[in-house]
Amino acid sequence: MEKLMAALKAQIVEQLNLQEVKPEDIGDDQPLFKDGLGLDSIDALEIIVLLQQHYGIRIANPEQGPEIFHSVRTIAEFITAHQTAK
Amino acid sequence: MYNGEAYITGSCVIRKNRVYRDGTLLWETPQAQELQEFLRAGYDQFSGQYPKFHKMDPLSKLGWLAAEVLLKDAPLNNYPPESIGLILANKSASLDTDLRYFDTVKDIASPALFVYTLANIVMGEISIRHGFKGENAFFTADAFDPEFMVGYISQLFLENAVSACLCGWVEVMGPAYEVILYKVERSSGGLAFNADNLQKAVSF
Numbered sequence: 001m002e003k004l005m006a007a008l009k010a011q012i013v014e015q016l017n018l019q020e021v022k023p024e025d026i027g028d029d030q031p032l033f034k035d036g037l038g039l040d041s042i043d044a045l046e047i048i049v050l051l052q053q054h055y056g057i058r059i060a061n062p063e064q065g066p067e068i069f070h071s072v073r074t075i076a077e078f079i080t081a082h083q084t085a086k
Numbered sequence: 087m088y089n090g091e092a093y094i095t096g097s098c099v100i101r102k103n104r105v106y107r108d109g110t111l112l113w114e115t116p117q118a119q120e121l122q123e124f125l126r127a128g129y130d131q132f133s134g135q136y137p138k139f140h141k142m143d144p145l146s147k148l149g150w151l152a153a154e155v156l157l158k159d160a161p162l163n164n165y166p167p168e169s170i171g172l173i174l175a176n177k178s179a180s181l182d183t184d185l186r187y188f189d190t191v192k193d194i195a196s197p198a199l200f201v202y203t204l205a206n207i208v209m210g211e212i213s214i215r216h217g218f219k220g221e222n223a224f225f226t227a228d229a230f231d232p233e234f235m236v237g238y239i240s241q242l243f244l245e246n247a248v249s250a251c252l253c254g255w256v257e258v259m260g261p262a263y264e265v266i267l268y269k270v271e272r273s274s275g276g277l278a279f280n281a282d283n284l285q286k287a288v289s290f
Contacts, residue, residue: 016141016198017140017141017198018137018140019126019137019140020137020140021137038137042141042197042198042201043198045197045198046196046197046198049194049196049197052194053193053194
């Protein structure tokens with residue numbers, strides 16, 4: 001899980017072009033949107049693209065978005081659960 | 087009664103990796119530096135503390151940076167946001183970004199690029215940064231046309247649709263780019279707003 005979260009942080013910084021954020025600056029449980037890392041709705045779409053490109057995962061139910069994308073940890077848990085279910 | 091007179095109270099030109107304000111060279115980088123690196127260095131030089139900049143396309147970065155240079159020491163704080171307009175023009179509209187976006191469509195379309203596939207997004211970025219809420223329009227033409235610009239904007243002043251505005255030319259296509267941005271205000275203290283003076287203000 002730690003390794004996956006570290007990889008996700010680097011991929012988020014790269015994919016979202018967060019040039020003033022270092023991957024290690026993102027907390028495992030830090031909220032990614034609003035008052036947390038300050039991501040917006042376009043960033044959410046980019047994370048969906050990231051999951052598809054790097055992990056082959058498509059979000060089947062958009063209503064799950066806020067729950068899945070809450071933090072790096074929740075995304076990592078979603079990826080792990082998806083890979084285990086395969 | 088207001089007669090529609092307006093004045094050029096500032097100008098910013100960005101071309102050939104040089105930034106001029108009011109005709110004076112403020113800053114430059116080596117000619118060989120590529121546009122994206124130049125823009126990043128310009129951001130560090132004139133602004134910072136605005137991470138959204140890094141997500142913008144080159145067109146928005148250029149317009150945003152010129153507005154930053156123009157307004158940094160002389161913001162348009164004396165006018166209601168609803169009375170500050172933005173009138174811009176260029177030759178290539180958003181084609182530079184359209185092509186980049188088209189490249190991503192072959193794989194997975196990029197939402198972050200898609201949102202910049204309209205030329206007038208640059209005006210949105212400037213408006214968000216400076217709180218402008220007035221009239222705006224973006225025109226495409228083969229070349230910067232001072233006569234047209236003065237005619238259109240003078241009418242806005244005459245109708246009291248604006249009390250101040252930023253206007254000019256923001257063009258980018260691949261490595262070629264040029265920004266000519268003017269600040270125009272109702273209050274006196276600058277060159278009279280006419281086509282001759284628009285050209286004089288940036289002839290150097």
